[in-house]
Amino acid sequence: MAYAITQTCCNDATCVKVCPVNCIHPTPDEPDFGTTEMLYIDPASCIDCGACADACPVEAIFPVEHLTAPLQAYAEVNAAYYAGVEPTAETTDPAPNFHHWGPPVFGRAIPSDFAPLDVAVVGTGPAGMYAVEDLLLRTNSRVTLIDRLPVAGGLVRYGVAPDHPSTKKIGETFGRFHTHPRLRLRLGVEVGRDVTADELAARHDAVIYAVGASSARRLDIPGEDLPGSVAATTLVGWYNRHPDVPADAIDLSAERVVVVGNGNVALDVARILTADPAALEGTTISPAALAQLRSSKVREVVLLGRRGPESAAYTTPELLALTQLDDVELVVDGHDAQIEAAIEAAPVDGKASLLRGLAREAVDWSAPPRHGRRRIVLRFNSAPVEISGDTQVRALRVTGRTGDAEITAGQVVRAIGYRGTELPGLPFDEATGTIPHADGRVDGRPGTYVVGWIKRGPSGGIGANRTCARETVDALLDDAIAGRLPASR
Numbered sequence: 001m002a003y004a005i006t007q008t009c010c011n012d013a014t015c016v017k018v019c020p021v022n023c024i025h026p027t028p029d030e031p032d033f034g035t036t037e038m039l040y041i042d043p044a045s046c047i048d049c050g051a052c053a054d055a056c057p058v059e060a061i062f063p064v065e066h067l068t069a070p071l072q073a074y075a076e077v078n079a080a081y082y083a084g085v086e087p088t089a090e091t092t093d094p095a096p097n098f099h100h101w102g103p104p105v106f107g108r109a110i111p112s113d114f115a116p117l118d119v120a121v122v123g124t125g126p127a128g129m130y131a132v133e134d135l136l137l138r139t140n141s142r143v144t145l146i147d148r149l150p151v152a153g154g155l156v157r158y159g160v161a162p163d164h165p166s167t168k169k170i171g172e173t174f175g176r177f178h179t180h181p182r183l184r185l186r187l188g189v190e191v192g193r194d195v196t197a198d199e200l201a202a203r204h205d206a207v208i209y210a211v212g213a214s215s216a217r218r219l220d221i222p223g224e225d226l227p228g229s230v231a232a233t234t235l236v237g238w239y240n241r242h243p244d245v246p247a248d249a250i251d252l253s254a255e256r257v258v259v260v261g262n263g264n265v266a267l268d269v270a271r272i273l274t275a276d277p278a279a280l281e282g283t284t285i286s287p288a289a290l291a292q293l294r295s296s297k298v299r300e301v302v303l304l305g306r307r308g309p310e311s312a313a314y315t316t317p318e319l320l321a322l323t324q325l326d327d328v329e330l331v332v333d334g335h336d337a338q339i340e341a342a343i344e345a346a347p348v349d350g351k352a353s354l355l356r357g358l359a360r361e362a363v364d365w366s367a368p369p370r371h372g373r374r375r376i377v378l379r380f381n382s383a384p385v386e387i388s389g390d391t392q393v394r395a396l397r398v399t400g401r402t403g404d405a406e407i408t409a410g411q412v413v414r415a416i417g418y419r420g421t422e423l424p425g426l427p428f429d430e431a432t433g434t435i436p437h438a439d440g441r442v443d444g445r446p447g448t449y450v451v452g453w454i455k456r457g458p459s460g461g462i463g464a465n466r467t468c469a470r471e472t473v474d475a476l477l478d479d480a481i482a483g484r485l486p487a488s489r
Helices: 014-018 051-055 073-082 126-138 170-179 197-203 232-239 264-274 287-294 316-323 337-345 351-355 464-481
Strands: 003-005 061-063 118-122 142-147 183-187 206-209 229-231 256-260 300-304 329-333 359-361 375-379 383-388 395-400 403-408 411-414 448-450
Touching (some): 003 051, 014 051, 051 061, 073 316, 118 197, 126 142, 197 206, 206 464, 229 232, 232 264, 264 300, 264 375
Parallel strands (some): 118 206, 229 411, 329 375
Antiparallel strands (some): 003 061, 395 403
Protein backbone atom coordinates (compact mmCIF):
# COMPACT_ATOMS: atom_id res chain seq x y z
CA MET A 1 0.00 0.00 0.00
CA ALA A 2 1.53 3.31 -1.10
CA TYR A 3 1.03 6.78 0.30
CA ALA A 4 -0.06 9.81 -1.74
CA ILE A 5 0.45 13.54 -1.34
CA THR A 6 -2.77 15.54 -1.66
CA GLN A 7 -4.01 19.06 -2.31
CA THR A 8 -2.61 20.85 0.72
CA CYS A 9 1.05 20.05 -0.07
CA CYS A 10 3.17 23.05 0.92
CA ASN A 11 6.42 22.02 -0.86
CA ASP A 12 8.24 22.37 2.46
CA ALA A 13 10.16 19.13 1.66
CA THR A 14 10.21 17.92 5.27
CA CYS A 15 8.82 14.65 3.91
CA VAL A 16 11.78 14.30 1.54
CA LYS A 17 14.21 14.43 4.46
CA VAL A 18 12.60 11.53 6.32
CA CYS A 19 11.80 9.21 3.40
CA PRO A 20 14.15 6.19 3.71
CA VAL A 21 13.77 5.10 0.09
CA ASN A 22 13.98 8.38 -1.81
CA CYS A 23 10.51 7.97 -3.32
CA ILE A 24 9.37 11.61 -2.99
CA HIS A 25 10.26 14.02 -5.77
CA PRO A 26 11.30 16.56 -6.81
CA THR A 27 13.83 16.91 -4.01
CA PRO A 28 15.41 20.28 -3.12
CA ASP A 29 18.55 19.38 -5.08
CA GLU A 30 16.64 18.54 -8.28
CA PRO A 31 15.96 21.14 -11.01
CA ASP A 32 12.15 20.83 -10.82
CA PHE A 33 11.99 21.66 -7.12
CA GLY A 34 10.16 24.93 -6.59
CA THR A 35 8.56 24.82 -10.04
CA THR A 36 6.17 21.89 -9.66
CA GLU A 37 2.80 22.53 -8.04
CA MET A 38 3.38 19.94 -5.32
CA LEU A 39 5.61 17.02 -4.37
CA TYR A 40 4.80 13.47 -5.47
CA ILE A 41 5.26 9.97 -4.03
CA ASP A 42 6.26 7.21 -6.44
CA PRO A 43 3.78 4.36 -5.81
CA ALA A 44 6.23 1.84 -7.23
CA SER A 45 8.98 2.75 -4.73
CA CYS A 46 6.96 3.59 -1.62
CA ILE A 47 7.47 0.98 1.14
CA ASP A 48 4.48 2.09 3.25
CA CYS A 49 6.57 3.16 6.23
CA GLY A 50 4.49 6.27 6.93
CA ALA A 51 7.49 8.41 7.89
CA CYS A 52 6.44 11.11 5.42
CA ALA A 53 2.91 11.29 6.82
CA ASP A 54 4.25 11.67 10.35
CA ALA A 55 6.60 14.47 9.31
CA CYS A 56 4.23 16.42 7.04
CA PRO A 57 3.54 19.81 8.67
CA VAL A 58 0.23 20.30 6.84
CA GLU A 59 -1.27 16.78 7.03
CA ALA A 60 -1.28 16.36 3.25
CA ILE A 61 -0.08 12.72 3.07
CA PHE A 62 -2.35 9.67 3.45
CA PRO A 63 -2.34 5.94 2.60
CA VAL A 64 -3.91 5.53 -0.83
CA GLU A 65 -6.48 3.03 0.41
CA HIS A 66 -7.62 5.49 3.08
CA LEU A 67 -8.16 8.46 0.76
CA THR A 68 -11.66 9.86 1.04
CA ALA A 69 -13.73 10.29 -2.13
CA PRO A 70 -12.70 13.94 -2.77
CA LEU A 71 -9.02 12.96 -2.41
CA GLN A 72 -8.94 9.68 -4.35
CA ALA A 73 -7.91 11.43 -7.56
CA TYR A 74 -4.60 12.40 -5.94
CA ALA A 75 -3.41 8.80 -6.09
CA GLU A 76 -3.50 9.15 -9.87
CA VAL A 77 -1.91 12.62 -9.71
CA ASN A 78 1.06 11.18 -7.80
CA ALA A 79 1.41 8.20 -10.13
CA ALA A 80 1.10 10.37 -13.24
CA TYR A 81 4.19 12.35 -12.26
CA TYR A 82 6.27 9.17 -12.67
CA ALA A 83 4.56 7.94 -15.84
CA GLY A 84 7.03 7.64 -18.67
CA VAL A 85 10.06 8.01 -16.39
CA GLU A 86 12.85 5.74 -17.62
CA PRO A 87 13.66 3.05 -15.03
CA THR A 88 17.15 3.13 -13.52
CA ALA A 89 19.19 0.70 -11.44
CA GLU A 90 17.99 2.52 -8.34
CA THR A 91 14.28 2.41 -9.19
CA THR A 92 14.33 -1.26 -10.26
CA ASP A 93 16.39 -2.50 -7.32
CA PRO A 94 13.99 -4.31 -4.94
CA ALA A 95 16.11 -3.33 -1.94
CA PRO A 96 15.30 -0.02 -0.23
CA ASN A 97 17.20 2.84 -1.78
CA PHE A 98 18.26 4.46 1.49
CA HIS A 99 19.79 7.91 1.49
CA HIS A 100 23.56 7.68 1.43
CA TRP A 101 25.39 8.97 4.47
CA GLY A 102 27.99 11.61 3.78
CA PRO A 103 30.09 14.01 5.78
CA PRO A 104 28.06 16.51 7.79
CA VAL A 105 27.40 19.77 5.99
CA PHE A 106 26.85 22.84 8.12
CA GLY A 107 26.74 25.42 5.35
CA ARG A 108 27.96 28.82 6.46
CA ALA A 109 27.42 28.42 10.20
CA ILE A 110 29.29 30.98 12.30
CA PRO A 111 32.41 29.61 14.05
CA SER A 112 31.83 28.61 17.66
CA ASP A 113 34.17 31.31 18.98
CA PHE A 114 32.32 34.04 17.07
CA ALA A 115 30.38 36.49 19.26
CA PRO A 116 26.60 35.93 19.03
CA LEU A 117 24.86 38.15 16.51
CA ASP A 118 21.79 40.19 17.35
CA VAL A 119 19.44 39.90 14.36
CA ALA A 120 16.02 41.47 13.90
CA VAL A 121 13.53 39.67 11.63
CA VAL A 122 10.55 41.78 10.55
CA GLY A 123 7.57 39.59 9.63
CA THR A 124 6.22 36.38 11.20
CA GLY A 125 4.97 34.71 8.03
CA PRO A 126 6.60 31.64 6.42
CA ALA A 127 9.52 33.56 4.90
CA GLY A 128 10.42 35.22 8.18
CA MET A 129 10.02 32.02 10.15
CA TYR A 130 12.24 29.97 7.83
CA ALA A 131 14.90 32.66 8.32
CA VAL A 132 14.38 32.48 12.10
CA GLU A 133 14.68 28.68 11.99
CA ASP A 134 17.96 28.93 10.10
CA LEU A 135 19.38 31.51 12.50
CA LEU A 136 18.41 29.64 15.66
CA LEU A 137 19.38 26.15 14.50
CA ARG A 138 22.55 26.95 12.54
CA THR A 139 24.03 29.75 14.63
CA ASN A 140 24.20 31.10 18.17
CA SER A 141 22.42 34.28 17.14
CA ARG A 142 19.88 36.11 19.27
CA VAL A 143 16.75 37.00 17.30
CA THR A 144 14.18 39.74 17.81
CA LEU A 145 11.08 38.78 15.82
CA ILE A 146 8.82 41.73 14.97
CA ASP A 147 5.37 41.99 13.43
CA ARG A 148 3.08 44.97 13.05
CA LEU A 149 -0.02 42.83 13.73
CA PRO A 150 -1.13 41.70 17.19
CA VAL A 151 -1.12 38.01 16.19
CA ALA A 152 1.82 36.17 14.61
CA GLY A 153 1.45 34.08 11.47
CA GLY A 154 1.45 36.38 8.46
CA LEU A 155 0.24 34.63 5.32
CA VAL A 156 -0.50 31.38 7.15
CA ARG A 157 -2.80 33.13 9.63
CA TYR A 158 -4.40 35.75 7.38
CA GLY A 159 -4.00 34.43 3.82
CA VAL A 160 -4.90 30.72 3.88
CA ALA A 161 -8.61 30.01 3.40
CA PRO A 162 -10.39 28.77 6.55
CA ASP A 163 -11.56 25.59 4.79
CA HIS A 164 -7.87 24.58 4.44
CA PRO A 165 -7.18 23.86 8.13
CA SER A 166 -4.38 21.42 7.32
CA THR A 167 -2.40 24.10 5.53
CA LYS A 168 -2.75 26.38 8.53
CA LYS A 169 -1.17 23.69 10.72
CA ILE A 170 2.27 24.65 9.48
CA GLY A 171 1.79 27.68 11.72
CA GLU A 172 2.18 25.33 14.69
CA THR A 173 5.54 24.22 13.30
CA PHE A 174 6.68 27.83 13.07
CA GLY A 175 5.10 28.71 16.41
CA ARG A 176 7.44 26.44 18.35
CA PHE A 177 10.21 28.96 17.73
CA HIS A 178 8.27 31.78 19.37
CA THR A 179 9.29 30.46 22.80
CA HIS A 180 12.91 29.70 21.90
CA PRO A 181 15.26 31.01 24.64
CA ARG A 182 17.24 33.07 22.12
CA LEU A 183 14.17 34.72 20.58
CA ARG A 184 12.19 37.76 21.67
CA LEU A 185 8.75 38.22 20.06
CA ARG A 186 7.52 41.78 19.60
CA LEU A 187 3.97 42.03 18.19
CA GLY A 188 2.11 45.23 17.33
CA VAL A 189 5.34 46.98 16.35
CA GLU A 190 5.35 48.66 12.94
CA VAL A 191 8.47 49.79 11.13
CA GLY A 192 7.93 53.41 10.10
CA ARG A 193 5.45 54.07 12.89
CA ASP A 194 6.90 52.68 16.14
CA VAL A 195 10.51 52.30 15.07
CA THR A 196 12.47 53.40 12.01
CA ALA A 197 14.59 51.24 9.74
CA ASP A 198 17.65 53.22 10.86
CA GLU A 199 16.86 52.61 14.54
CA LEU A 200 16.49 48.87 13.95
CA ALA A 201 19.78 48.80 12.07
CA ALA A 202 21.52 50.71 14.88
CA ARG A 203 20.29 48.31 17.57
CA HIS A 204 21.11 45.06 15.72
CA ASP A 205 23.98 43.53 13.84
CA ALA A 206 21.65 42.71 10.96
CA VAL A 207 17.98 43.13 10.01
CA ILE A 208 15.99 40.79 7.75
CA TYR A 209 12.74 42.10 6.25
CA ALA A 210 10.11 39.47 5.49
CA VAL A 211 7.13 41.79 5.07
CA GLY A 212 5.54 40.03 2.10
CA ALA A 213 3.36 41.56 -0.61
CA SER A 214 0.27 42.87 1.11
CA SER A 215 -1.29 45.19 -1.45
CA ALA A 216 -3.41 44.18 -4.44
CA ARG A 217 -2.72 44.89 -8.09
CA ARG A 218 -5.25 47.17 -9.78
CA LEU A 219 -7.23 46.59 -12.97
CA ASP A 220 -6.82 50.22 -14.06
CA ILE A 221 -10.24 50.33 -15.73
CA PRO A 222 -13.10 52.86 -15.37
CA GLY A 223 -15.38 52.22 -12.41
CA GLU A 224 -12.81 50.28 -10.41
CA ASP A 225 -13.37 52.46 -7.33
CA LEU A 226 -17.17 52.10 -7.25
CA PRO A 227 -18.70 50.67 -4.06
CA GLY A 228 -18.91 46.91 -4.58
CA SER A 229 -15.56 46.75 -6.37
CA VAL A 230 -13.04 45.27 -3.92
CA ALA A 231 -9.61 43.69 -3.90
CA ALA A 232 -9.28 40.00 -3.08
CA THR A 233 -6.93 41.04 -0.28
CA THR A 234 -9.89 42.76 1.38
CA LEU A 235 -12.19 39.77 0.97
CA VAL A 236 -9.56 37.31 2.18
CA GLY A 237 -8.84 39.55 5.15
CA TRP A 238 -12.57 39.77 5.85
CA TYR A 239 -13.09 36.03 6.19
CA ASN A 240 -9.78 35.56 8.02
CA ARG A 241 -10.48 38.28 10.62
CA HIS A 242 -7.57 40.50 9.59
CA PRO A 243 -7.38 43.46 11.99
CA ASP A 244 -7.04 45.92 9.08
CA VAL A 245 -10.34 44.82 7.50
CA PRO A 246 -13.66 45.87 9.10
CA ALA A 247 -16.20 43.12 9.77
CA ASP A 248 -18.68 44.83 7.42
CA ALA A 249 -16.20 45.36 4.56
CA ILE A 250 -18.00 42.89 2.26
CA ASP A 251 -21.59 43.19 1.04
CA LEU A 252 -23.23 39.87 0.12
CA SER A 253 -26.55 41.29 -1.06
CA ALA A 254 -25.86 40.67 -4.78
CA GLU A 255 -26.83 37.36 -6.38
CA ARG A 256 -23.91 37.38 -8.80
CA VAL A 257 -20.25 38.15 -7.99
CA VAL A 258 -17.51 38.37 -10.62
CA VAL A 259 -13.98 37.46 -9.55
CA VAL A 260 -11.40 38.75 -12.02
CA GLY A 261 -8.50 36.33 -11.98
CA ASN A 262 -7.73 32.65 -12.36
CA GLY A 263 -5.22 32.00 -9.58
CA ASN A 264 -5.56 29.99 -6.37
CA VAL A 265 -6.77 33.07 -4.46
CA ALA A 266 -9.58 33.54 -6.99
CA LEU A 267 -10.59 29.90 -6.44
CA ASP A 268 -10.47 30.40 -2.66
CA VAL A 269 -12.80 33.41 -2.91
CA ALA A 270 -15.25 31.57 -5.18
CA ARG A 271 -15.25 28.51 -2.93
CA ILE A 272 -15.87 30.47 0.29
CA LEU A 273 -18.65 32.61 -1.23
CA THR A 274 -20.51 29.52 -2.46
CA ALA A 275 -19.80 27.23 0.50
CA ASP A 276 -22.42 25.86 2.85
CA PRO A 277 -21.88 27.98 6.01
CA ALA A 278 -22.39 24.86 8.12
CA ALA A 279 -19.25 23.38 6.58
CA LEU A 280 -17.24 26.38 7.79
CA GLU A 281 -18.34 26.12 11.40
CA GLY A 282 -15.47 25.18 13.69
CA THR A 283 -12.86 26.61 11.30
CA THR A 284 -10.82 29.78 11.81
CA ILE A 285 -13.27 31.86 9.76
CA SER A 286 -14.29 35.20 11.22
CA PRO A 287 -17.54 34.81 13.21
CA ALA A 288 -18.83 38.01 11.61
CA ALA A 289 -18.06 36.70 8.12
CA LEU A 290 -19.74 33.38 8.92
CA ALA A 291 -22.85 35.20 10.12
CA GLN A 292 -22.97 37.17 6.86
CA LEU A 293 -22.51 34.02 4.78
CA ARG A 294 -25.53 32.47 6.50
CA SER A 295 -27.72 35.28 5.16
CA SER A 296 -25.82 35.72 1.89
CA LYS A 297 -27.80 36.21 -1.33
CA VAL A 298 -24.89 35.14 -3.53
CA ARG A 299 -26.04 32.39 -5.90
CA GLU A 300 -23.34 32.52 -8.54
CA VAL A 301 -19.65 33.39 -8.72
CA VAL A 302 -18.05 34.02 -12.11
CA LEU A 303 -14.32 33.34 -12.41
CA LEU A 304 -13.08 35.58 -15.22
CA GLY A 305 -9.88 34.66 -17.03
CA ARG A 306 -8.18 36.83 -19.64
CA ARG A 307 -6.65 33.79 -21.34
CA GLY A 308 -7.79 30.27 -22.13
CA PRO A 309 -8.11 27.29 -19.76
CA GLU A 310 -4.69 25.98 -20.78
CA SER A 311 -3.08 29.15 -19.36
CA ALA A 312 -4.97 29.49 -16.08
CA ALA A 313 -2.79 30.39 -13.09
CA TYR A 314 -4.43 28.14 -10.51
CA THR A 315 -2.72 24.88 -9.66
CA THR A 316 -3.96 21.44 -10.63
CA PRO A 317 -4.55 20.37 -6.99
CA GLU A 318 -6.75 23.42 -6.29
CA LEU A 319 -8.79 23.02 -9.47
CA LEU A 320 -9.14 19.30 -8.82
CA ALA A 321 -10.49 20.07 -5.35
CA LEU A 322 -13.01 22.49 -6.86
CA THR A 323 -14.32 19.81 -9.21
CA GLN A 324 -14.88 17.50 -6.23
CA LEU A 325 -17.39 19.80 -4.49
CA ASP A 326 -20.76 18.08 -4.07
CA ASP A 327 -22.93 21.04 -3.16
CA VAL A 328 -21.70 23.52 -5.79
CA GLU A 329 -22.29 23.28 -9.55
CA LEU A 330 -19.21 23.98 -11.68
CA VAL A 331 -19.90 25.22 -15.22
CA VAL A 332 -17.78 26.37 -18.17
CA ASP A 333 -19.19 29.29 -20.16
CA GLY A 334 -19.17 28.04 -23.74
CA HIS A 335 -19.23 31.46 -25.43
CA ASP A 336 -16.07 30.76 -27.47
CA ALA A 337 -15.46 27.59 -29.50
CA GLN A 338 -11.73 28.07 -28.90
CA ILE A 339 -12.26 27.25 -25.23
CA GLU A 340 -13.77 23.84 -26.00
CA ALA A 341 -10.94 23.14 -28.45
CA ALA A 342 -8.33 23.97 -25.80
CA ILE A 343 -9.99 21.68 -23.27
CA GLU A 344 -10.17 18.77 -25.71
CA ALA A 345 -6.59 19.29 -26.87
CA ALA A 346 -5.17 19.42 -23.35
CA PRO A 347 -2.81 16.59 -22.39
CA VAL A 348 -4.09 14.11 -19.83
CA ASP A 349 -1.93 15.64 -17.10
CA GLY A 350 -2.80 19.22 -18.10
CA LYS A 351 -5.01 21.43 -15.94
CA ALA A 352 -7.49 22.05 -18.75
CA SER A 353 -8.19 18.31 -19.03
CA LEU A 354 -9.94 18.45 -15.64
CA LEU A 355 -12.67 20.56 -17.24
CA ARG A 356 -13.75 17.90 -19.74
CA GLY A 357 -16.47 16.47 -17.56
CA LEU A 358 -18.01 19.81 -16.66
CA ALA A 359 -21.24 21.17 -18.10
CA ARG A 360 -21.07 23.78 -20.87
CA GLU A 361 -23.54 26.61 -20.96
CA ALA A 362 -24.19 29.74 -23.01
CA VAL A 363 -25.01 32.02 -20.09
CA ASP A 364 -27.48 34.89 -20.42
CA TRP A 365 -25.52 37.50 -18.47
CA SER A 366 -28.36 40.04 -18.56
CA ALA A 367 -30.57 37.74 -16.48
CA PRO A 368 -30.11 37.05 -12.76
CA PRO A 369 -28.61 33.68 -11.74
CA ARG A 370 -31.07 30.83 -11.69
CA HIS A 371 -32.05 29.44 -8.33
CA GLY A 372 -31.20 25.97 -7.07
CA ARG A 373 -27.67 24.93 -6.20
CA ARG A 374 -25.09 27.66 -5.94
CA ARG A 375 -22.65 27.57 -8.78
CA ILE A 376 -19.28 28.73 -10.04
CA VAL A 377 -18.99 29.68 -13.73
CA LEU A 378 -15.59 29.62 -15.43
CA ARG A 379 -15.46 32.20 -18.23
CA PHE A 380 -12.21 32.24 -20.20
CA ASN A 381 -10.84 34.48 -22.97
CA SER A 382 -12.43 37.57 -21.43
CA ALA A 383 -10.68 40.74 -20.27
CA PRO A 384 -12.41 43.32 -18.05
CA VAL A 385 -12.95 46.68 -19.74
CA GLU A 386 -15.25 48.74 -17.52
CA ILE A 387 -17.20 48.45 -14.28
CA SER A 388 -20.49 50.32 -14.56
CA GLY A 389 -22.95 51.64 -12.00
CA ASP A 390 -24.04 54.89 -10.40
CA THR A 391 -23.48 54.56 -6.65
CA GLN A 392 -22.88 50.81 -6.73
CA VAL A 393 -21.46 48.18 -9.08
CA ARG A 394 -24.15 47.03 -11.49
CA ALA A 395 -22.25 45.30 -14.30
CA LEU A 396 -18.84 44.46 -15.72
CA ARG A 397 -18.14 44.87 -19.42
CA VAL A 398 -15.66 42.38 -20.85
CA THR A 399 -14.07 41.87 -24.23
CA GLY A 400 -12.57 38.91 -26.00
CA ARG A 401 -12.12 37.10 -29.28
CA THR A 402 -15.87 36.83 -29.78
CA GLY A 403 -16.58 40.48 -28.98
CA ASP A 404 -17.90 42.37 -25.96
CA ALA A 405 -20.33 41.21 -23.29
CA GLU A 406 -21.86 42.83 -20.22
CA ILE A 407 -22.11 40.69 -17.10
CA THR A 408 -24.74 41.90 -14.66
CA ALA A 409 -23.26 41.70 -11.16
CA GLY A 410 -23.48 43.51 -7.84
CA GLN A 411 -19.87 42.94 -6.85
CA VAL A 412 -16.52 42.67 -8.63
CA VAL A 413 -13.48 41.20 -6.86
CA ARG A 414 -10.06 41.73 -8.41
CA ALA A 415 -7.75 38.79 -7.76
CA ILE A 416 -5.01 39.48 -10.28
CA GLY A 417 -2.04 39.32 -7.96
CA TYR A 418 -0.23 40.98 -5.08
CA ARG A 419 2.56 43.50 -4.87
CA GLY A 420 4.83 44.72 -2.12
CA THR A 421 4.42 48.02 -0.31
CA GLU A 422 7.18 50.57 0.18
CA LEU A 423 8.70 50.56 3.65
CA PRO A 424 9.92 53.92 5.02
CA GLY A 425 13.70 54.16 4.96
CA LEU A 426 14.30 51.30 2.51
CA PRO A 427 14.75 51.39 -1.28
CA PHE A 428 11.78 50.24 -3.35
CA ASP A 429 11.28 49.20 -6.97
CA GLU A 430 7.87 50.49 -8.08
CA ALA A 431 7.89 48.38 -11.25
CA THR A 432 8.30 45.04 -9.45
CA GLY A 433 6.87 45.94 -6.05
CA THR A 434 9.99 44.57 -4.36
CA ILE A 435 13.00 45.83 -2.39
CA PRO A 436 16.08 45.88 -4.69
CA HIS A 437 18.71 43.39 -3.54
CA ALA A 438 21.53 41.07 -4.53
CA ASP A 439 21.20 37.54 -3.11
CA GLY A 440 19.06 39.00 -0.33
CA ARG A 441 21.40 41.92 0.47
CA VAL A 442 19.42 45.18 0.25
CA ASP A 443 20.98 47.64 -2.18
CA GLY A 444 22.87 50.44 -0.46
CA ARG A 445 22.20 49.24 3.11
CA PRO A 446 24.92 46.94 4.49
CA GLY A 447 23.56 44.66 7.20
CA THR A 448 19.99 44.82 5.84
CA TYR A 449 18.44 41.83 4.04
CA VAL A 450 15.17 40.68 2.48
CA VAL A 451 13.41 37.35 2.13
CA GLY A 452 10.12 36.08 0.70
CA TRP A 453 7.73 37.93 -1.60
CA ILE A 454 9.19 41.37 -0.84
CA LYS A 455 12.47 39.91 -2.15
CA ARG A 456 11.40 37.90 -5.20
CA GLY A 457 7.84 39.07 -5.93
CA PRO A 458 4.57 37.24 -5.21
CA SER A 459 5.50 33.81 -6.53
CA GLY A 460 5.85 30.42 -4.91
CA GLY A 461 3.97 28.85 -2.03
CA ILE A 462 4.87 28.33 1.59
CA GLY A 463 7.68 25.83 1.02
CA ALA A 464 9.41 27.99 -1.61
CA ASN A 465 10.41 30.33 1.20
CA ARG A 466 12.70 27.72 2.76
CA THR A 467 15.22 27.91 -0.10
CA CYS A 468 14.76 31.67 -0.34
CA ALA A 469 15.50 32.07 3.38
CA ARG A 470 18.56 29.85 3.17
CA GLU A 471 20.05 32.08 0.44
CA THR A 472 19.45 35.23 2.49
CA VAL A 473 20.79 33.80 5.76
CA ASP A 474 23.83 32.43 3.92
CA ALA A 475 24.51 35.94 2.61
CA LEU A 476 24.16 37.38 6.12
CA LEU A 477 26.55 34.81 7.60
CA ASP A 478 29.07 35.34 4.82
CA ASP A 479 29.03 39.05 5.61
CA ALA A 480 29.38 38.42 9.34
CA ILE A 481 32.35 36.10 8.98
CA ALA A 482 34.03 38.46 6.48
CA GLY A 483 33.53 41.45 8.80
CA ARG A 484 31.24 43.29 6.38
CA LEU A 485 28.44 43.95 8.89
CA PRO A 486 28.31 47.52 10.19
CA ALA A 487 28.96 47.94 13.89
CA SER A 488 25.71 48.14 15.87
CA ARG A 489 25.32 50.91 18.37
